[in-house]
Amino acid sequence: MNHNRQSNDGKHDDDSALSDFLASLMDYTPTIPDELVEHYLAKSGFQCPDVRLIRLVAVATQKFVAEVANDALQHCKARQAAVVKDKREKQQKDKRLILTMDDLSKSLREVGIPVTCSDVLKKNGHAFLFFVFND
Amino acid sequence: MSHGDVKSTRDTIKSENQQRLSLGRLKADEFGRAVSKIAVAQICESVGFQGFKESALEALTDILVCYLCDLGRNASFHANLAGRTECNLFDITRALEELEASHGFPSASDIGHCLVGSGTVREIIRFVDSEEEIPFAQPVPKFPIVRNRKLIPSFEHMNEKPPGKHIPTWLPAFPDPHTYIHTPMWNERASDPCADKIEQARQRRKAEKALLQLQQRLVCNGSSGTSTSLATDAEKEKVQGGESNPFLAAPLQPGEKDVSQVVSPAKPTDEASKGDHVSMLEAFAPAIEAMKGGPSDGEKLHLPEKRAAVHFKFRAGKKILGEPLDLSLQKKGDRGTTAFLRIEERDDKKRRAEFILRQTTEFPMELNQS
Numbered sequence: 001m002n003h004n005r006q007s008n009d010g011k012h013d014d015d016s017a018l019s020d021f022l023a024s025l026m027d028y029t030p031t032i033p034d035e036l037v038e039h040y041l042a043k044s045g046f047q048c049p050d051v052r053l054i055r056l057v058a059v060a061t062q063k064f065v066a067e068v069a070n071d072a073l074q075h076c077k078a079r080q081a082a083v084v085k086d087k088r089e090k091q092q093k094d095k096r097l098i099l100t101m102d103d104l105s106k107s108l109r110e111v112g113i114p115v116t117c118s119d120v121l122k123k124n125g126h127a128f129l130f131f132v133f134n135d
Numbered sequence: 136m137s138h139g140d141v142k143s144t145r146d147t148i149k150s151e152n153q154q155r156l157s158l159g160r161l162k163a164d165e166f167g168r169a170v171s172k173i174a175v176a177q178i179c180e181s182v183g184f185q186g187f188k189e190s191a192l193e194a195l196t197d198i199l200v201c202y203l204c205d206l207g208r209n210a211s212f213h214a215n216l217a218g219r220t221e222c223n224l225f226d227i228t229r230a231l232e233e234l235e236a237s238h239g240f241p242s243a244s245d246i247g248h249c250l251v252g253s254g255t256v257r258e259i260i261r262f263v264d265s266e267e268e269i270p271f272a273q274p275v276p277k278f279p280i281v282r283n284r285k286l287i288p289s290f291e292h293m294n295e296k297p298p299g300k301h302i303p304t305w306l307p308a309f310p311d312p313h314t315y316i317h318t319p320m321w322n323e324r325a326s327d328p329c330a331d332k333i334e335q336a337r338q339r340r341k342a343e344k345a346l347l348q349l350q351q352r353l354v355c356n357g358s359s360g361t362s363t364s365l366a367t368d369a370e371k372e373k374v375q376g377g378e379s380n381p382f383l384a385a386p387l388q389p390g391e392k393d394v395s396q397v398v399s400p401a402k403p404t405d406e407a408s409k410g411d412h413v414s415m416l417e418a419f420a421p422a423i424e425a426m427k428g429g430p431s432d433g434e435k436l437h438l439p440e441k442r443a444a445v446h447f448k449f450r451a452g453k454k455i456l457g458e459p460l461d462l463s464l465q466k467k468g469d470r471g472t473t474a475f476l477r478i479e480e481r482d483d484k485k486r487r488a489e490f491i492l493r494q495t496t497e498f499p500m501e502l503n504q505s
Contacts, residue, residue: 024263029271031270032171032199045207046206047221048221050223053227062178066178069178069182096186098184098188099184099188099192101191113198
């Protein structure tokens with residue numbers, strides 16, 4: 001009985017936290033616009049008239065992409081620190097953090113998306129990704 | 136765009152997308168991808184990147200689009216599993232958990248717990264609280280744009296009966312038979328070769344008349360001479376047709392003024408022969424009358440006082456000489472040479488055409504000279 005009551009209280013807390021969060025979502029504007037999210041969700045069969053859920057999906061996607069980018073940034077910084085620099089020019093140039101395919105593929109592999117980008121395709125200027133989310 | 140290109144601002148990405156779109160190689164989802172690219176660039180910028188490689192940016196855009204589609208697909212799957220068509224919060228939570236299952240999330244090991252307390256949602260809440268708000272750079276219109284398609288009207292609409300009992304009336308109507316069956320075309324106009332020739336000749340005469348009148352009018356307007364006397368002749372008044380413009384030069388009577396010798400062709404007084412060879416004589420009549428310079432048969436002729444076109448008449452006289460010869464031939468009543476006449480007719484027509492052309496070219500020259 002006690003356990004149930006505790007769990008019930010916990011549920012209420014979670015409920016309230018979630019409902020508060022959904023309400024706060026209306027104030028928060030995610031970077032990914034609502035129209036874009038609606039378009040792709042409609043393409044895949046997602047039907048929901050509630051705007052808050054659309055915002056939730058947008059925020060979730062933003063979080064995912066931000067995580068991947070953050071990992072890539074860590075890789076980039078790690079690479080810059082590892083390289084021993086003698087000339088100042090190169091150091092100044094390397095201070096600019098640039099998102100490269102190598103860093104990105106490393107971070108994506110951690111997330112579970114194996115990205116293959118051959119050198120031939122790199123030369124052509126296109127990166128064709130063959131990756132599959134868990135299916 | 137090569138692999139090594141570095142883009143550091145959103146604006147350059149936008150311009151590049153515009154360039155690509157303007158090239159015409161539009162794929163199905165170009166607009167969505169372009170917008171996603173801008174969003175991804177904004178997210179990366181907020182994370183701390185100062186520049187991107189083109190291929191890396193495209194890869195990340197692909198991932199964003201795939202993630203969105205997968206999330207939607209999973210959520211709708213869970214909703215359908217529960218017997219619903221519309222998704223709710225728990226469907227999304229389950230979908231999120233599925234996507235993140237490969238690399239783990241807090242409370243993943245808890246089974247049988249309420250989804251409200253799911254780790255994924257909590258992480259999202261934490262993310263929203265920690266991250267500052269970065270709205271999208273530009274306003275995005277609602278897409279894709281729904282166009283109202285014009286539907287083919289049904290049988291009922293067209294008040295047509297469908298050709299077959301098995302076809303209901305609410306189906307779109309069949310196209311008109313002439314669009315898919317080769318139907319024969321009949322020339323419903325009765326052709327009368329004789330009447331056609333007469334009609335043709337009449338039209339030709341009309342055209343020549345109009346041309347000659349135009350020339351006369353041009354000469355009238357060009358010449359500085361004015362009429363000394365108003366038209367007193369009844370014929371002239373008839374010719375003028377009620378026009379009471381005193382500034383228009385009235386045509387002179389032959390013999391009223393001394394003019395240089397003009398070779399006048401034979402008058403077309405062969406009323407008898409006119410009846411036999413209608414087309415030829417009537418065709419020549421206006422040209423001959425213009426030559427004479429006097430009004431006749433109600434023709435509207437305005438000749439200049441100064442006679443600036445003397446040369447032309449002289450020259451033209453030579454040309455017309457050919458024609459009286461033909462008239463003489465007709466006078467003889469030589470019917471056996473109808474074929475010959477026809478050939479002559481063609482030559483004369485050519486000559487007449489040349490004559491008229493020469494008038495138009497010579498007139499401005501003479502006007503300048505006078």
